[in-house]
Amino acid sequence: MNHKDPIAILRSHNLRVTDCRIAVLQHFMKTDHALSQGDLEENYSEFDRVTLYRTLQNFLEKGILHRIPDDSGFASYGLCFETCTPDGHHHDHLHFKCSDCGHIQCLEQTHVPKIKLPKQFQVDHIDLIIEGTCSDCQHA
């Protein structure tokens, strides 16, 4: 889904096509890192905080966005891929967080390794966050 037309994406998920949703979706598509609600609020002051909040919630439910775990307390969001549906998210990629600029990006190429757990644990999915320095920040 990553690089299609925003309107097509909305339609295919049974979401009404509105200015806010198009804007948010476009913003995600042109940005190479995860976005927080605050990021959106800064860029789209023409939309209400609550509308942006609900837009994110809707996109999460429909499997358009996924929430990225972060120890900062901020929630941030990234676009999902074709494997995600309203029934559930099915990710196999990992997230890289730069401790310098704070940006989080999804690394689609890199896959999450299988991990063996003791039998008493039933695994549903794995989140992998790698923290370090991104290329942009290594020369600063």
Next chain:
Amino acid sequence: MNHKDPIAILRSHNLRVTDCRIAVLQHFMKTDHALSQGDLEENYSEFDRVTLYRTLQNFLEKGILHRIPDDSGFASYGLCFETCTPDGHHHDHLHFKCSDCGHIQCLEQTHVPKIKLPKQFQVDHIDLIIEGTCSDCQHA
């Protein structure tokens, strides 16, 4: 550090020994899952919210606790191990989050696999969160 005397732990990290710090530390030691600030507030209403907040911050800085990333927006905290110092956290374990009871536990036994990233990424540390069902919740 996991199972030592709270007072000894505080002393060895150059922290004053106070009721609140002892209580919080003891609570972490007797609990098998990660705790949030809310958990502490419920259990220790005799201490101010802000004091508990600052206690957690101090413990983080000193390397007594580590923050566990979570996509729920709640921050939660777990005890560190001997490898952590005020200079940085050095963890090699993963976290299991039960989607049923919500508890997060540190699995010390299980190690985080090495992961190869493209060269432009400089890796500092890896956070691995596995979500699923814990043994207590599988029969419910």
Next chain:
DNA sequence: ACTTTTATGCAATAATGTTGCATGAATAAA
């Protein structure tokens, strides 16, 4: 016991998350 240093509680504020409801916009139906 006294001094110095640091933690605590209280007040206050900011940011974020969340819900209800009236209105307006988007889709479906005629």
Next chain:
DNA sequence: TTTATTCATGCAACATTATTGCATAAAAGT
């Protein structure tokens, strides 16, 4: 293309969490 219906939006309001400043109280050093 107009009308009816469904749903998104904005506003108000509130809950929760995160955060800082400051006076006081408590801990450690002498």
